[in-house]
Amino acid sequence: MTDKVRDQDKTHFGYKDVKPDEKEKMVAGVFHSVADSYDVMNDLMSMGVHRLWKRFTIELSAVRKGHQVLDIAGGTGDLTKQFSRLVGDTGRVVLADINESMLRVGRDRLIDQGIVGNVEYVQANAECLPFPENTFDCITIAFGLRNVTDKAEALRSMCRVLKPGGRLLVLEFSKTNNPLLTKVYDTYSFSLLPAMGKLVAGDSESYRYLAESIRKHPDQKTLEAMMKEAGFVNTTYHNMTGGIVALHKGIKP
Template sequence: MTESSLNNDNFSQASDLPNGTPQGQQNIQTDAEETTHFGYKTVKKSEKEEKVAEVFTSVASKYDIMNDLMSFGIHRLWKRYAISLTGVRSGQHVLDIAGGTGDLSKVFSKEVGRTGKVVLSDINAAMLEVGRERLINAGCNNVDFVLANAETLEPFEDNSFDLVTISFGLRNVTDKDAALRSMYRVLKPGGRLLVLEFSKPKYAPLSKAYDLYSFSALPIMGKLVANDSESYQYLAESIRMHPDQNTLKQMMENAGFSNCDYHNLTGGIVAVHRGFKR
């Protein structure tokens, strides 16, 4: 496992990994003409990698502020509830994929204690650096920071972690099935995966109001706060293109996870999916 600890000045370098983009984006196909979606647009997979990389590099410094503004602070409650479902305990090893600025890793650091270990991973160096600085300042000395691709998780050995989490990152992964298989691979038998992600509202009136807010207010806030309306237009579109609750549950089962379930939050705007490795 290629890691760098808090005592080092740098985390593992992007050059050590396959060319990729934030939150686990990578084109694993050899056909350069193969297409996928970037929001509502159809693009070549290689183009999506570059575009998503630009999004997260652009918003990294304002990421936490925008999360508070966009969700009116509710994202903190979503994350708190998700953490309550992890069952994380002292001494365990946790992998926080697409961990970005480290909201979950900061809590896990405290929960696993001195005998445990947390790995905050992301494939975007700008996001990972924000998280690294934040957690160092918070005194989290049991956290490692690793540039890693969610589709392969190549730096990590099989059966390495008691808990794997990915929070608001899976929708940006090009090959979600490959990512889920990799998450299954690195989990220890009996370990669990927790996916916190935007999903599909259960009620039509809520869905309409949510659409109006997402496509009207988010780009405006992005322009005013982060000087980047296009990235937040992509955010709204990427949420709509993400699999619904039942589809994602089935994808987790296809990857090998058992006892899969999900919990809707805020009327299904967000869902927490959970699965276990036998």
């Protein structure tokens, strides 16, 4: 096990070292607070680019008619909505999230858009997924893993509930490798982002946590090593927007 992989055993809330149960409560507080303004802020913060990152995730998922899909940390349901169309009447999409406020906003939004019939909503922690072994053809976790307290346990849990040959896609903020881009991105994340959070959502602290949690998240190589340790094979990743975001893929053997 590398030092970087071992460092993931420590629990952080942004830059603060905290106990595991404290982190869970603090993350819950952040998402209760941002749930109602989450979609507007997502578009504002990324200038709409999160839609392109998610589109690529859907393309790489290879999800098709009849598939069973789990969108863990699914929040307001951007990926679930697309999967619901792809799996059709014979498939099923489970939108699972630990946070009831995010689940409520997601469920109301999808129902309003007529996405009904093949979507289920489950309140669940990624660390102990309440599904039988070998259930899903595909699991996605988009911008969720960095909020999870025990990431290694969550990855093992995802591996357990995937069918053999099934794929996991982890879409997450990652590490830029261009010094100029890193400088601009840091200024944006630590100055502009909390100010925007204050203006639009009346909450700068949650958006400061967002910026800090991104910096504490494992880099591309470390996350790939963690996925292998959790049991995934054929692991790969694609950097997007200069490494600001990476899409990791792994297959259950």
